[in-house]
Amino acid sequence: MIERERYGSRGRGPASLDRAARGGPGPLLFATAVVLLAAGPIALALTDPYMRAQPTALLVSTAAGALAVAALALQPLLATWATGRRRLRAHQTLGAVTLGLVLVHVGALFAVEVDDTLFAMSPDGPTRARMALIALLALLGVVALGALRARLPMARTTWRIVHAYLATLALGLGMGHAVLTDGALDGAGTPLLVGYGALGLAGVGLAHGLRRRRTTHP
Amino acid sequence: MTVPKHDEPRHPWVLRATLTLITVGVAVLLATSDPSGSDAENVGFAAGEGELAPVVDALAPPRSADEDPAAAQSPEPAPRNCEATASNAGGDNNYIPGAPELDDLGDGFVITGRVRSAGGCRALEGIPVRVWLATQTGTERDNRATVLTGPDGVFSLETDPTIPQFGEPNIHVGYDGDRYETVFVRRVVDLDDEKAVVNLTLAEDR
Numbered sequence: 001m002i003e004r005e006r007y008g009s010r011g012r013g014p015a016s017l018d019r020a021a022r023g024g025p026g027p028l029l030f031a032t033a034v035v036l037l038a039a040g041p042i043a044l045a046l047t048d049p050y051m052r053a054q055p056t057a058l059l060v061s062t063a064a065g066a067l068a069v070a071a072l073a074l075q076p077l078l079a080t081w082a083t084g085r086r087r088l089r090a091h092q093t094l095g096a097v098t099l100g101l102v103l104v105h106v107g108a109l110f111a112v113e114v115d116d117t118l119f120a121m122s123p124d125g126p127t128r129a130r131m132a133l134i135a136l137l138a139l140l141g142v143v144a145l146g147a148l149r150a151r152l153p154m155a156r157t158t159w160r161i162v163h164a165y166l167a168t169l170a171l172g173l174g175m176g177h178a179v180l181t182d183g184a185l186d187g188a189g190t191p192l193l194v195g196y197g198a199l200g201l202a203g204v205g206l207a208h209g210l211r212r213r214r215t216t217h218p
Numbered sequence: 219m220t221v222p223k224h225d226e227p228r229h230p231w232v233l234r235a236t237l238t239l240i241t242v243g244v245a246v247l248l249a250t251s252d253p254s255g256s257d258a259e260n261v262g263f264a265a266g267e268g269e270l271a272p273v274v275d276a277l278a279p280p281r282s283a284d285e286d287p288a289a290a291q292s293p294e295p296a297p298r299n300c301e302a303t304a305s306n307a308g309g310d311n312n313y314i315p316g317a318p319e320l321d322d323l324g325d326g327f328v329i330t331g332r333v334r335s336a337g338g339c340r341a342l343e344g345i346p347v348r349v350w351l352a353t354q355t356g357t358e359r360d361n362r363a364t365v366l367t368g369p370d371g372v373f374s375l376e377t378d379p380t381i382p383q384f385g386e387p388n389i390h391v392g393y394d395g396d397r398y399e400t401v402f403v404r405r406v407v408d409l410d411d412e413k414a415v416v417n418l419t420l421a422e423d424r
Binding site for chain 2: 049050052053054055109113115116117119120122124125126127128129130131134155156157158161162165169173180181182183186
């Protein structure tokens, strides 16, 4: 019963779903998608003229932020496929990696300038920083929900709604933060970010809808 | 086919209320924030634009009745006191005391302003003004200088073009001498601006 709850209620056990996952193009397709989605923001960020003469820590922070943008866009789409144990694990792993990238992004900013980082995170900080802070809290919530799913005394529908809600918050505010930030992802980066945001939000809607359908119409 | 009961929340209204509350909270947090940080006024201009703060000597006399009947009926006297500039949050970020007196920090961007006294609105000559900012050639810690005001209270420093510092180009200007109260301000400009005007009105040290 527990396995049925975790992997869907279509009458197929995790073993059969794993077989389906292994047989499909999932891992290769998503690896390619990760590379393609990451290539744009990374190339824009690291070739940005404003990055010249900047400390290495800022390059690391910018690169981690750009990678996190791609991972955030892809993660909800990965959720739509996360029906087998392996795919579910891939979704959870990418979620943890996304959180790790965001933490590297913030941690490297501390290495660049402690004063400016603390100011940005303070109540006096600019809107874009406040968006980032809320997005980070939402991302922590999403990852914690994913990691503790089996242990939380929470109805499945409640879990799904809260998970999707926090993912939407993290995605929307994270992309908003990137769009409002001058520098590495300006110019061509803005439509790219908006596109990634739309892709991610569409993914959240799709994943949520599919899960609901699988639950109510097995 | 109906969903098993344990799949649905026992109290759906609690979930709805919680998510609504979070959404409203986030909206309030964003709506009450300042786009560039607290009191970080945009002081950027194209070359040749931007006004220096007036001083008592430079204030225009009341306009005549022909020019402005309303002004003639209740002519405003020239102000004798000006509001002192207040430090704002982040104003002293990355400040390193003892910046060297330099003629410039590169070229392509001008930071200027007038320094005057709060008492009397007089132009202050010989005031050491601290300036630091991130430019295309270095960080805020690399690009710092002290520049003295002239007889008209005006200071001017040319630097390399600004770059975003934590998401937006910042200019820091301050005074930390003995005669007046210390003040540090953080202002912002746009990336295509060529000039920043940062006026300081200093309060006498008590």
